[in-house]
Amino acid sequence: MSEYLISARGLTKKFGDFTAVNSIDFDVSKGESFGLLGPNGAGKSTVMRMIGATSQRNAGDLTILGKDPELNGPQIRAHLGVVPQQDSLDMHLSVSENLYIYGRYFGLPRKFVKGKIEELLTFAQLEEKRDAKVEALSGGMKRRLTIARALVSEPEILMLDEPTTGLDPQARHILWDRLFRLKEQGVTLVITTHFMDEAEQLCDRLIVMDKGSIMAEGSPASLIKDYSTKEVLEVRFGSDRNQEVADKLRAMCERIEELPDRVLMYTEDGEALLEKIYASGLHPKTSLVRRSSLEDVFLRLTGRTLIE
Amino acid sequence: MFIPMAVAIAEARVGKRGERYYSGRVPQLLERGFIAFKSSTWMIVLSGFVEPVLYLLSFGYGIGKLLPTITVGNESIKYAVFIAPALLATSAMNGAIYDSTMNVFFKLNHDRIYHGMLATSMGPLDVALGEIGWALLRGFSYACAFMAVVAPLGLIPSLWGLLAIPAAVLIAFGFASCGMAVTSYMKSFQQLEIITVFLLPMFLFSGSFYPLTVFPEWLQFTVNLLPLTHAINLVRGLCLGHINMGLVGHALYFVIMIICGLFFTTKRLNALFMK
Known part of the structure; x- marks a missing residue:
């Protein structure tokens, strides 16, 4: 197994004639907080979906924990916690039921998942909302629940696609605080954002993407030093x-x-x-x-x- | 090295048949159905049972007064006995269609529930089978409830009628897998109306309320191609005890529907989520 958790070489994705991701190379190390910064339509979400083994590349190599997502989709997804751009919470279930059933989707035993729920509710600061329907939650709470849900399988890599888009400043800061804690616990974060302050706050290293290509790569400080x-x-x-x-x-x-x-x-x-x-x-x-x-x-x- | 349990579970499935599409999580999806069901709108649940009973009361006893008996083959039977199996078959169809179209459409496009499910180590065939499985559980309970009402009234003359319950589940399976396949191609809520436009005439013309022999040849031929006709003939044959090879043919019709429905649903979910 290579030293990197995620490794991409010449990674390319086309939708018909449109090239969404154009032969990009990058590596993500264990425990790192890695960012993809770029405007809407830069190809960030497509990269995330390819890493998440829910989208197949057209060319190039992609290795996640030493595995190819095209061949080992379920095994790779078992390692990942995915926080999609649009909420995909189960509106028919309560907060704690959402956490419970998501753990079950990974095939985890009932007892194990039930034990995780308390810990996750505390982490997401949703203890008092455990029996509330998802619809009744604020935008920030829904996001925190989505993150908590993604953690139910104890993933090594947490994938966050535009985690704070649409949230008010206070909700963003609460969310950032939660993500810092995860980072401290050694979870590898892969984050897309079009907010530069978010990238500066959360990312150790990032790639700047535009129109499917990587424009620059480095730590926030080194990028600023090099390009500004x-x-x-x-x-x-x-x-x-x-x-x-x-x-x-x-x-x-x-x-x-x-x-x-x-x-x-x-x-x-x-x-x-x-x-x-x-x-x-x-x-x-x-x-x-x-x-x-x-x-x-x-x-x-x-x-x-x-x-x- | 610490291996998370979710990973160990996924690794254990490596090498299994169809592992990229199916992870054996149907029970978990049924569990989800049950949790959601506990807090669901009971009116919808109740209506699935009440509807055929109301049809039976109004048509069976209303028209039954004007038309005391009806001839099927060489046998003369009470009108209510004639329509009861058809109503069972139709309610199996309606329940399955409701669960696999409206419900599925909202989960797919509005709530994005399948997006969440498919980000886990499950595959699209898990989701398709789980959703259809839930529709079948509901169809099974409706069929049992309907039988519990009509059998004591003497409307099921043959003991073979017990097999009408598994037959209703088979019918529901066929309609649910095709319903889900069709729904997965629908882009807007309005397009779902197409399904209703197809179902209502099928219900009215498929021999629920009178034998098909009243139709001219060409219409008989057309109606005989429709799935509900086969469903009604299958359930009616069992309830009346008219056992022949034709029943196997009707059942086969649904086996083919199931296979085609599952194939296209899985293919489409794969295209939607794994593109």
Whole structure:
């Protein structure tokens, strides 16, 4: 068995003429928290489904725990906990019944599953909702239940497809906290997201995907270091004037990005740059200095923003 | 090295026949059906039993007054005795169709329950057999309940009629596997209406309420191709004790339906979830 839990070489998936995943290579090590960052339609979910042995590749190699998902689907799925993008909870059952029956689907004995339920309810902070119908839960609770459900089989790899999309900030932070705990327990996480803050918070290492290809790979910090500057100055001159001043601004720093509503200026020292702008006689309506993020990396790599 | 129990269970199935499609989890799916059933709408459950009884009361005793006997072969029988087996066969069909179309459509497209199921170490054939198995359990209990009502009324003249219960389960199996196959191809809720458009005329023309001999030849021929006609002939033959090789033919019709239905359901679920 190779040293990697998941290993892909030339992994390709086509739907008719459309190439959803275009010959990508990556490896995921044990205990690692691995991210796939990219906009909607980048091919992240397709990669997740191929790893999850619910979608067959068209070309390339894919090995999960030393096995080929095309030949050993059930055995691979037994190792995985899957949290899909859209909830697939059983609406006809209560919270604890959902956990129970999901364990049974893996063929686990009744006694074993019943023993797991308490632990999982505590983990998901749903002890008081154990007898509630799934429909009555909030979005954040449903997500936590889905994660708890995925853990019932004690998986080594937890696959999370856009885990916090559609949740409010508080619910997201609760969820992140739960995922950190899993990571501490040694569970390998594979996460897709189009939120850069999520990728920065949760991932040790990630690949940036766009249109089915990998644009870059590395830790969040190294990606920012390699593809962006230390700081970013965001200035707004009003949507009609942004373009007018762009040329002047471009001359003042390493690189700029013109967005419809603002101009991003890449620099090692944002405050100094802002002073320079004022000194040149320009007066932005608003300005903001911030640290570079993965959003900037993505913009640099693709010329587009993550959320469009 | 620590091996999670779920993995050990899946590994134990390596090398078994059809292991990529089937993991032997039908009992678990029936367990799910039972848990959901405990809190389900009892009206739907009850209606499956009440419907044939109401038909029997209104037609059997209403029309039965105007038409005291009806001739089948050389035998003259009471009208209620004539229609009771047909109602049993029809209720087996209706129950199976309800469970395998409406219910399946919602689980497939709305609740996405099968998506969750197939992310586990189960396969699509587990899901197909489990869902159909549940429809059969329901069909079996309806058939028993119906027999418990009609037999004491003297509407089942032959002891062979006991075999009408397994026959009803066979019929339900045929309709459920085909119903699920058809539903798995449906894109919208409206398309499900097509099934109703097909079922209602079949119910009315398949010889439930009068012998097919009243029809012109060409219509008899057409009606004889329909599954419900075979279902009614099978159950009626058993209830009346008219045992002949024809009954085997009717049963075979359903065996073929079952095989085709399961084949297409598994194929389609595989295409939907394992693409």
